[in-house]
Amino acid sequence: MxxxxxxxxxxxxxxxxxxxxxxxxxxxxxxxxxxxxxxxxxxxxxxxxxxxxxxxxxxxxxxxxxxxxxxxxxxxxxxxxxxxxxxxxxxxxxxxxxxxxxxxxxxxxxxxxxxxxxxxxxxxxxxxxxxxxxxxxIPIVKALGEGLAANGIERLMGVMNGTCNYILTEMEATEAPYETVLEDAQRLGYAEADPTFDVGGIDAAHKLALLAAIAYGTRVDFPGVQTEGIDRISLTDIHQARDMGFRIKLLGVAKMTPLGLEQRMTPCLVPAGSSIGLLAGVTNAVVVEGDFVGQTVFQGPGAGQGPTASAVMADVLDISRGQxxxxxxxxxTRLAAAPRASDAGAAAYYLRMSLQDAPGTLAKVTAALGEEGVSIRQMRQYDHEGGAAPVIFVTHPAERASLDGALGRLGAMEECIDAPMALRVEIL
Ligand SMILES: NC(=O)c1ccc[n+]([C@@H]2O[C@H](COP(=O)([O-])OP(=O)(O)OC[C@H]3O[C@@H](n4cnc5c(N)ncnc54)[C@H](OP(=O)(O)O)[C@@H]3O)[C@@H](O)[C@H]2O)c1
CATH class of the missing domain: 3.40.50.720 (NAD(P)-binding Rossmann-like Domain)
Structure with missing residues (x-):
């Protein structure tokens, strides 16, 4: 035997x-x-x-x-x-x-x-x-390393933390704020008692760094992942995104650019009807765009006893077969240390800020954006609530450096209550 x-x-x-x-x-x-x-x-x-x-x-x-x-x-x-x-x-x-x-x-x-x-x-x-x-x-390690191994990977994207996706989809479905939904997720066992790793994007950033190494033949560079959690996402953001045809997801993106490897795990707006936009609850999805295969989408349970044990045993079977x-x-030893792309390519951004109810405020804001080279595609202003007015902009594609310049100026304006928030719009 x-x-x-x-x-x-x-x-x-x-x-x-x-x-x-x-x-x-x-x-x-x-x-x-x-x-x-x-x-x-x-x-x-x-x-x-x-x-x-x-x-x-x-x-x-x-x-x-x-x-x-x-x-x-x-x-x-x-x-x-x-x-x-x-x-x-x-x-x-x-x-x-x-x-x-x-x-x-x-x-x-x-x-x-x-x-x-x-x-x-x-x-x-x-x-x-x-x-x-x-x-x-989801057998994504095998898919990237074997099934898609003949492709140059143009972009890798993923929603890889079920807790975050559950919180964001429940906020939209129930109109409950972030804190309430997080407590529900903890009660249901979807979120840890200390949720920092999940909602802070760290758990998903670990996963992105591992996939990027396979996709680009580079050394795992977890510190090189620009990471931002979902705790600043408000119901206003979720409603606004929806009304403009988007959904907010904690989205991982890895891409090799002329400047080096770009790795981001940040909340982004994605088209509501896209494979990632339609993703609900604790389900995970990974999108791989290869130069010969085109776009492939992998979707399935990202955690839990059965799915995770299934993946463990697939690896055991490989070893059993001598693979x-x-x-x-x-x-x-041949994995290359990739330079980090310090700047992601140009993209449209969603901006949310709370402005003082004072004459000329909006003109100052739009001037600051314009002077930094950020042009506005859509704008919405809401009724003042206790002297503050929420204002939302969606920009035309802008370089991150221009946006950061504008955010710095807006944050320093006395009419701007709280630091303005920016979310990248990722098209897929
Ligand atoms: N749960 C998921 O859905 C999931 C999905 C993907 C990946 N993972 C990963 O899989 C791993 C296990 O996750 P899990 O959810 O199964 O964790 P878990 O339920 O907390 O189980 C951890 C196990 O490790 C044992 N353990 C901890 N410290 C030990 C020590 N010093 N010596 C001996 N045993 C020790 C614990 O023993 P006791 O039972 O006696 O306390 C427990 O049986 C983690 O790396 C996790 O990130 C989990």
Missing amino acids: TEPLRLGIAGLGTVGAGVVRIVQTHAAMLEARGGRPVTISAVCARSRNRDRGVDLSGYDWEDDPVALARREDVDVLIELMGGEDGPAKACVEAALETGKHVVTANKAMLAHHGQAMAEQAEAAGRALKFEAAVAGG VGTTFGVPA
Whole structure:
């Protein structure tokens, strides 16, 4: 009989328990598809007595993830604990040191240490795979690295944080403000008790940095992702965007420009009828534009037990079939450090500001925009509320530097209450 592929699973939470469930449910199918049985040698979590809804009685228990990683009866370490450093990093390094393959769903760890880990894995001829770390159940890592590998990637875009997309679509559907919807999301288990990583765009920026490395053959550059969260988005913005035919999304964009690699994870206006504009709830989507294939759209569940475990096990099957490959599509030592594009290309912007109710204010604002080279396409002004009037502009395409110049001047005007807010309009 063919030797089994033996797993060690570090982390038995949402995803880890899902992986155990797939191994138990689909043993025969995994063997048929991978060409050898897939078995679990040992598992590890913090609390041994917690009921995880799966039968763990047939597996050895380890309290220490590093000890699990070093076991001789483990061929693949599956790291599902999370955290960019600490035990996750320690056990992945121990696994690679002792000649194991590694599968992980940990985008934070890879965004910070992926380059070094990929080099370590490849030097040892082992796999380091992370399909589950980006957009959960959507096989986008494989799609970019394999199915679309013959294309120059012109632009990569994605809504890759279900919590943010849920909050933005619920605000539009229920007319409830950001804070209320965030509390609902926490109650429903869509958002963490500390939502900073999600709503601040950091979680999604980790994912974008990983995909950009595959798309452009560059080293993962998470600090190079311009990141902005959704906490400043108001109901006014959502209504205005809708009335003008747009929706607001926390949108990741990666693009290679003559100035270098542009990576942004920021709230943007997108056409309401586009694939991204139509995306509702916790669903994720990634759009890849290749020079030969054109535009491709991948959509599906970006998180949750089943989808994430499904992606983990797809990586395990690759290893089972002997497909070790490279972590980011080209050998890690050949990944180039891309210069950062300091300026995104010209785009239209949505501007929201609150102006004092004083004669001549609007003229001063439009003059400041004009003098900085920002021309106005649409403008809306609303009734004054307690001496302040919300005013919305949509500009013609403008360079970011011109816009920043205008925002600086507007922010310094005494008639401008609060710093003006600008959201890029991304056309797709
Ligand atoms: N949940 C999702 O939908 C999803 C989607 C995509 C990617 N991911 C990623 O998948 C990973 C796991 O996520 P999750 O949602 O499954 O997390 P989770 O439910 O919080 O589970 C984490 C597991 O790790 C164990 N653990 C934590 N610290 C440990 C330590 N020092 N030693 C041993 N075990 C330890 C915990 O043990 P106890 O159970 O005993 O506390 C728990 O079983 C993360 O990297 C996450 O970003 C998750």
